Amino acid sequence: FKIAVLPGDGIGTEIVPEAQKVLKAVAKRFKHEFAFTEALVGGAAIDEVGVPLPEETLALCKDSDAVLLGAIGGPKWDNLPAALRPEAAALLALRKELGLYANLRPAYLFPELVHASSLKPDIIEGVDLLVVRELTGGLYFGEKRREKLLGGERAIDVLEYSTYEIERIVRLACEAARKRRKKVTSVDKANVLESSRLWREVANRVALEYPDVEFSHMYVDNCAMQLIRNPRQFDVIVTENMFGDILTDEASMLTGSLGMLPSASIGGKVGMYEPSHGSAPDIAGQGKANPLATILSAAMMLRYSFDLEQEALAVEQAVREVLAEGYRTPDITEPDQKLVNTREMGDLV
Amino acid sequence: FKIAVLPGDGIGTEIVPEAQKVLKAVAKRFKHEFAFTEALVGGAAIDEVGVPLPEETLALCKDSDAVLLGAIGGPKWDNLPAALRPEAAALLALRKELGLYANLRPAYLFPELVHASSLKPDIIEGVDLLVVRELTGGLYFGEKRREKLLGGERAIDVLEYSTYEIERIVRLACEAARKRRKKVTSVDKANVLESSRLWREVANRVALEYPDVEFSHMYVDNCAMQLIRNPRQFDVIVTENMFGDILTDEASMLTGSLGMLPSASIGGKVGMYEPSHGSAPDIAGQGKANPLATILSAAMMLRYSFDLEQEALAVEQAVREVLAEGYRTPDITEPDQKLVNTREMGDLV
Numbered sequence: 163f164k165i166a167v168l169p170g171d172g173i174g175t176e177i178v179p180e181a182q183k184v185l186k187a188v189a190k191r192f193k194h195e196f197a198f199t200e201a202l203v204g205g206a207a208i209d210e211v212g213v214p215l216p217e218e219t220l221a222l223c224k225d226s227d228a229v230l231l232g233a234i235g236g237p238k239w240d241n242l243p244a245a246l247r248p249e250a251a252a253l254l255a256l257r258k259e260l261g262l263y264a265n266l267r268p269a270y271l272f273p274e275l276v277h278a279s280s281l282k283p284d285i286i287e288g289v290d291l292l293v294v295r296e297l298t299g300g301l302y303f304g305e306k307r308r309e310k311l312l313g314g315e316r317a318i319d320v321l322e323y324s325t326y327e328i329e330r331i332v333r334l335a336c337e338a339a340r341k342r343r344k345k346v347t348s349v350d351k352a353n354v355l356e357s358s359r360l361w362r363e364v365a366n367r368v369a370l371e372y373p374d375v376e377f378s379h380m381y382v383d384n385c386a387m388q389l390i391r392n393p394r395q396f397d398v399i400v401t402e403n404m405f406g407d408i409l410t411d412e413a414s415m416l417t418g419s420l421g422m423l424p425s426a427s428i429g430g431k432v433g434m435y436e437p438s439h440g441s442a443p444d445i446a447g448q449g450k451a452n453p454l455a456t457i458l459s460a461a462m463m464l465r466y467s468f469d470l471e472q473e474a475l476a477v478e479q480a481v482r483e484v485l486a487e488g489y490r491t492p493d494i495t496e497p498d499q500k501l502v503n504t505r506e507m508g509d510l511v
Numbered sequence: 512f513k514i515a516v517l518p519g520d521g522i523g524t525e526i527v528p529e530a531q532k533v534l535k536a537v538a539k540r541f542k543h544e545f546a547f548t549e550a551l552v553g554g555a556a557i558d559e560v561g562v563p564l565p566e567e568t569l570a571l572c573k574d575s576d577a578v579l580l581g582a583i584g585g586p587k588w589d590n591l592p593a594a595l596r597p598e599a600a601a602l603l604a605l606r607k608e609l610g611l612y613a614n615l616r617p618a619y620l621f622p623e624l625v626h627a628s629s630l631k632p633d634i635i636e637g638v639d640l641l642v643v644r645e646l647t648g649g650l651y652f653g654e655k656r657r658e659k660l661l662g663g664e665r666a667i668d669v670l671e672y673s674t675y676e677i678e679r680i681v682r683l684a685c686e687a688a689r690k691r692r693k694k695v696t697s698v699d700k701a702n703v704l705e706s707s708r709l710w711r712e713v714a715n716r717v718a719l720e721y722p723d724v725e726f727s728h729m730y731v732d733n734c735a736m737q738l739i740r741n742p743r744q745f746d747v748i749v750t751e752n753m754f755g756d757i758l759t760d761e762a763s764m765l766t767g768s769l770g771m772l773p774s775a776s777i778g779g780k781v782g783m784y785e786p787s788h789g790s791a792p793d794i795a796g797q798g799k800a801n802p803l804a805t806i807l808s809a810a811m812m813l814r815y816s817f818d819l820e821q822e823a824l825a826v827e828q829a830v831r832e833v834l835a836e837g838y839r840t841p842d843i844t845e846p847d848q849k850l851v852n853t854r855e856m857g858d859l860v
């Protein structure tokens with residue numbers, strides 16, 4: 163398998179090598195071959211070649227079987243004009259160009275880390291949910307423009323969804339639910355938005371194809387409440403791009419350990435895998451970063467891009483064992499645990 | 512002062528009379544005259560006259576000094592077509608017609624209720640924030656339409672903001688912050704949306720008029736995280752309509768007692784005041800509803816519509832004392848507290 167490796171910025175260059183280390187161990191143990199090719203992205207690419215997503219990087223990704231991404235952005239590039247800002251410019255282009263219409267973000271509570279959450283243990287114990295976010299439609303990719311007004315301006319963003327886009331993402335969520343607890347909550351704002359009303363109609367139609375899956379609807383504002391009030395009620399949540407952006411970040415906080423949460427962006431020929439957290443410039447270069455989210459993202463790559471379920475499970479099991487043995491990076495450490503650095507954590511897994 | 516009273520549906524008809532009781536006590540103690548006129552809204556109006564917002568109700572509201580609203584909607588009317596659904600049809604029309612461009616929703620933790628939250632006490636102790644939500648613009652009121660496509664449809668919602676709309680809401684947030692801890696966090700998605708980029712530019716300009724207010728920006732996804740991670744960092748949050756819808760509901764969950772949270776919608780000639788919670792059909796008619804959110808909304812009416820600050824403080828103080836004495840409605844009860852019903856709670860305040 164050909165893997166494009168895009169470490170990016172900040173702690174990206176520290177955590178990505180640890181995930182590669184784990185993939186190499188998998189290759190050895192299970193007799194696979196992974197060919198890694200590194201490329202520039204984000205601020206690092208701006209510094210080297212002036213743009214956040216160089217053409218060679220995009221070409222490499224298209225020509226690979228999967229992309230392993232670290233993190234993008236940092237204060238150094240925060241004042242660039244919108245079109246050059248590394249997070250948006252590089253990420254949105256990669257998603258669109260690779261046809262990655264589905265972003266899968268699990269929020270899973272490792273029992274060992276129950277105290278890392280700001281929520282009470284009895285609320286979050288057993289939380290294991292998956293948010294399936296539509297990733298190439300909606301407000302992100304609709305027309306944007308400005309108009310002059312007398313004494314000011316008007317800015318406009320268009321939110322669009324078509325039957326086809328809704329169908330494929332809801333179907334993907336139902337398929338994912340079949341491998342889990344068979345429950346899908348579709349989140350929209352159908353009491354206000356026309357796009358949500360279409361979303362609901364199409365979702366209801368798709369749900370008929372999955373009689374074994376319990377399918378329900380929830381308004382986005384209520385979902386933002388329910389995630390805090392009773393997160394265990396959720397199995398799979400499926401929603402549009404902007405709602406998904408907000409809800410995945412909220413859901414990630416439930417477990418209190420952003421350093422543990424992987425993500426997969428799929429739907430095209432090539433999948434892209436990255437930790438849910440950002441480039442954490444405040445701790446970059448100090449060996450403090452937690453590589454587990456990236457390692458777990460590599461496990462998702464094994465599962466979704468290479469169809470290597472056993473191998474994925476082996477990686478996830480290794481992570482659980484390392485935690486059970488008491489090893490912790492600084493972000494998830496507690497008294498009486500064994501504090502390790504980024505590289506040691508990678509070695510242990 | 513002329514007050515239009517719209518009890519609406521579900522527990523609305525139980526909690527609104529308790530707030531009126533408190534306003535009458537204020538009138539007596541402070542020598543004011545409040546003239547109450549009741550009118551139909553929501554499902555109750557659909558049942559009586561076939562529409563969720565009868566013309567006479569709207570006319571009454573326009574002709575009053577303030578509106579006291581209970582709650583709107585319920586399962587009985589959930590399957591009506593969008594244009595008739597009571598929540599959206601009545602509320603959105605009232606907001607637009609009365610020019611209520613600012614929705615103020617405080618999330619304040621009563622120390623007595625610290626255990627009602629699903630967040631840990633050390634995270635939420637001392638939380639006292641105010642979300643200022645833009646209420647008459649954005650996706651809610653932009654053009655909506657459908658187009659036929661080959662083999663499907665496309666649905667479109669337009670998100671629009673003009674300089675003028677942003678200016679007035681940011682200014683209102685800065686004024687509110689001046690009476691509090693002098694800190695404003697403006698929430699947007701300027702890395703993706705053109706309307707957010709305009710929002711940020713205008714907000715920066717308005718902020719210059721308030722050198723005594725600490726002004727900063729935050730992306731909406733990050734804000735959804737930070738509300739859970741460290742809610743005490745916030746004083747006033749100002750944001751656009753849809754983000755505000757999501758974030759106010761999330762913030763309301765921090766305190767764990769939705770039954771305590773008031774809201775004010777202002778900006779026009781007439782302000783509208785209502786609890787943050789809904790019509791709670793599951794407990795309607797049983798005397799179990801907590802009237803304190805509505806009573807605290809009446810306090811906001813005294814403050815914002817009638818400029819009666821002393822009177823508002825007296826009501827808020829009365830609520831605190833009743834809680835300190837251990838009286839609780841079922842939603843906020845704990846062992847060893849004195850359980851009271853809706854009417855008893857109103858009497859106590």
Ligand SMILES: CC(C)[C@H](C(=O)O)[C@@H](O)C(=O)O
Pocket residue numbers: 249250253254407702703732
């Ligand atoms: C950086 C930004 C454009 C991006 C998004 O909004 O999709 C990020 O928040 C994410 O969730 O991956």
Ligand SMILES: CC(C)[C@H](C(=O)O)[C@@H](O)C(=O)O
Pocket residue numbers: 353354383598599602603756
């Ligand atoms: C009922 C609905 C239209 C409304 C909104 O989205 O504004 C409600 O959620 C609110 O927050 O008052």
